[in-house]
Amino acid sequence: MDVIRIEGLSKYYRHQLTGRKIHALEGLNLNVGQGETFGFLGPNGAGKTTTIKLLLGLLFPSSGKAWLFDKPYTDIRVKQDIGFLPENPYFYDYLKGEEILYFIGKLYGMNSVDLKKRIDYLLENVGLSQARHLPLHKYSKGMLQRIGLAQAVIHKPKLVILDEPLTGLDPIGRKEIRDFIFTLKDEGSTIFFSTHILSDAEMICDRVAILMKGKLAKTGKMTELLSPKVKTYEIVAANLTEEGKRALKQVSTRFVDEGTQVAASIEDESKVQTVMELIQKDKARLISLIPQRESLEEIFIQEVKGK
Amino acid sequence: MLGRILAIATNTFREAIRNKILYILLAFAMVLIIFSIVMSALSIGQDEKIIKDVGLFAITFFGVLIAIMVGIGLIYNELDKRTIYVIVSKPLHRYEFVLGKFFGLVMTILVNVGIMSAVYLALLAVKGYSIPFVLIEAILMTVMELVVVTALATLFSSFSTPILSAVYTFMLYIAGKLTDDLIRFASQMMTEKAYDPVTVADKLMAKTAISISWILPQLEKFNIRNQAVNGIPITDSLMMNTLYGLLYTGCILFIASVCFSKRNFK
Ligand SMILES: Nc1ncnc2c1ncn2[C@@H]1O[C@H](COP(=O)(O)OP(=O)(O)OP(=O)(O)O)[C@@H](O)[C@H]1O
Numbered sequence: 096m097d098v099i100r101i102e103g104l105s106k107y108y109r110h111q112l113t114g115r116k117i118h119a120l121e122g123l124n125l126n127v128g129q130g131e132t133f134g135f136l137g138p139n140g141a142g143k144t145t146t147i148k149l150l151l152g153l154l155f156p157s158s159g160k161a162w163l164f165d166k167p168y169t170d171i172r173v174k175q176d177i178g179f180l181p182e183n184p185y186f187y188d189y190l191k192g193e194e195i196l197y198f199i200g201k202l203y204g205m206n207s208v209d210l211k212k213r214i215d216y217l218l219e220n221v222g223l224s225q226a227r228h229l230p231l232h233k234y235s236k237g238m239l240q241r242i243g244l245a246q247a248v249i250h251k252p253k254l255v256i257l258d259e260p261l262t263g264l265d266p267i268g269r270k271e272i273r274d275f276i277f278t279l280k281d282e283g284s285t286i287f288f289s290t291h292i293l294s295d296a297e298m299i300c301d302r303v304a305i306l307m308k309g310k311l312a313k314t315g316k317m318t319e320l321l322s323p324k325v326k327t328y329e330i331v332a333a334n335l336t337e338e339g340k341r342a343l344k345q346v347s348t349r350f351v352d353e354g355t356q357v358a359a360s361i362e363d364e365s366k367v368q369t370v371m372e373l374i375q376k377d378k379a380r381l382i383s384l385i386p387q388r389e390s391l392e393e394i395f396i397q398e399v400k401g402k
Numbered sequence: 403m404l405g406r407i408l409a410i411a412t413n414t415f416r417e418a419i420r421n422k423i424l425y426i427l428l429a430f431a432m433v434l435i436i437f438s439i440v441m442s443a444l445s446i447g448q449d450e451k452i453i454k455d456v457g458l459f460a461i462t463f464f465g466v467l468i469a470i471m472v473g474i475g476l477i478y479n480e481l482d483k484r485t486i487y488v489i490v491s492k493p494l495h496r497y498e499f500v501l502g503k504f505f506g507l508v509m510t511i512l513v514n515v516g517i518m519s520a521v522y523l524a525l526l527a528v529k530g531y532s533i534p535f536v537l538i539e540a541i542l543m544t545v546m547e548l549v550v551v552t553a554l555a556t557l558f559s560s561f562s563t564p565i566l567s568a569v570y571t572f573m574l575y576i577a578g579k580l581t582d583d584l585i586r587f588a589s590q591m592m593t594e595k596a597y598d599p600v601t602v603a604d605k606l607m608a609k610t611a612i613s614i615s616w617i618l619p620q621l622e623k624f625n626i627r628n629q630a631v632n633g634i635p636i637t638d639s640l641m642m643n644t645l646y647g648l649l650y651t652g653c654i655l656f657i658a659s660v661c662f663s664k665r666n667f668k
Pocket residue numbers: 108109110117118119137138139140141142143144145146182291668
């Protein structure tokens with residue numbers, strides 16, 4: 096069974112003034128299987144949000160079909176098994192944190208007793224226990240994103256659709272939300288999330304699709320898209336002598352001298368050993384040595400250039 | 403279905419009662435009801451009529467204002483603030499959303515009319531005036547009128563901006579107040595004329611006028627305030643008029659639901 100199946104889905108908008116067609120999505124085909132964590136990638140304006148809105152019945156497609164849990168997506172019963180976090184979530188700002196969760200739970204037909212327990216659990220889990228009595232207009236962006244996640248999973252959905260869940264958060268917030276997504280994954284939920292931040296996808300996803308200007312550019316398992324080969328080593332060291340710096344510069348493809356600190360890129364693995372010895376001899380300090388694999392970023396940029 | 407409509411209705415009610423405009427309007431209504439004592443003191447021997455009249459007027463006038471002011475932003479704000487994304491993605495039909503919004507506003511109006519009426523009736527009791535049942539009937543018919551106005555505000559709010567919705571609703575309200583005159587005028591045209599004989603053109607115009615009055619809300623059907631205050635017997639069947647109000651409201655909500663179901667939320 097596919098959790099999501101999309102066949103030839105297209106959507107065009109009309110330009111407000113000229114009336115010209117804007118193809119936001121063209122002939123998208125996509126399958127997401129049960130239990131997968133699926134990353135829906137693409138630069139700004141690629142059509143990610145459009146796709147998600149079509150699946151949830153917020154927009155009507157110009158053509159094409161889709162199924163959720165093997166039922167036509169227009170059947171509103173399928174939404175009982177779906178949780179959704181919109182891009183930049185907006186909620187009723189006159190409601191308190193716990194009130195919005197209660198309201199949403201009621202829309203899913205939950206009974207009050209279960210709902211109250213679930214609200215306590217989720218508020219604790221997303222770190223908003225302290226803010227439960229605070230009206231949403233006093234929430235920060237990060238807090239809104241968290242309450243948004245809580246409302247998306249209030250009814251323990253089988254499929255969670257998240258539109259840019261990590262955008263606009265600080266590093267700690269991102270980590271917390273990532274951890275929350277991992278928990279969902281462990282619980283066996285299927286997760287479909289869009290992002291234009293590739294490192295997030297690299298960390299979380301099993302499989303990704305890359306969307307470009309409304310068309311599907313690439314899909315594949317994360318492990319297939321990213322070669323395990325290390326491409327370069329990024330080295331940062333401090334307190335090198337002038338002589339040491341010169342030697343380092345000779346073996347590296349990129350070299351930046353910032354006075355006490357230097358940064359260098361090395362492509363050849365055998366030269367790493369040479370550099371390490373050089374640093375030791377100089378009694379300099381190694382700050383970091385990071386192997387760089389080909390990243391999704393590069394695949395992404397190649398795709399953009401290719402089009 | 404009912405559970406979801408109720409959830410939306412209570413939430414709408416909560417939104418409305420956290421809206422400051424509501425309290426300002428309510429305060430003005432109270433002031434006017436109580437101020438009627440001063441007005442009555444200036445008149446000679448008409449105290450009771452003036453107090454009763456002004457109070458009913460205040461309830462109606464501020465009721466309509468509340469229905470329009472709160473109603474016009476009802477659905478529009480959900481689109482504008484994009485809270486609609488969270489709602490429409492839930493397992494609910496769009497008509498359930500429209501109905502929930504409508505009933506939430508009706509709840510708000512019932513509470514407000516309730517408060518205004520309580521003050522009004524208390525004032526009459528304190529003054530030692532009679533409170534005939536027809537006065538209560540007049541208030542109940544006013545509620546029916548407000549329900550129709552609420553439905554119209556909901557309809558316009560489902561496809562238009564608040565300011566335009568206010569204009570449309572207010573224009574229809576005025577037109578609805580005049581439909582009685584329109585019908586009377588049209589039927590006169592069909593039957594009698596001071597000099598010329600009735601022509602085909604006259605008949606056509608009269609028929610058109612009557613058709614238009616069928617579409618417009620005939621709000622005077624719900625106005626028995628004058629009769630209630632002055633003790634004039636009521637000739638209309640209140641039952642039939644209420645039925646008319648409910649049917650009219652149903653049609654408007656149906657149209658609102660159809661409009662809303664076809665919308666793309668961009
Ligand atoms: N209401 C609209 N009217 C006209 N064009 C629109 C409308 N909404 C979106 N578009 C266009 O459709 C295309 C896809 O937009 P969409 O919001 O789906 O992109 P996205 O991938 O979610 O981008 P982002 O990463 O910025 O969120 C864009 O070119 C956008 O300009």
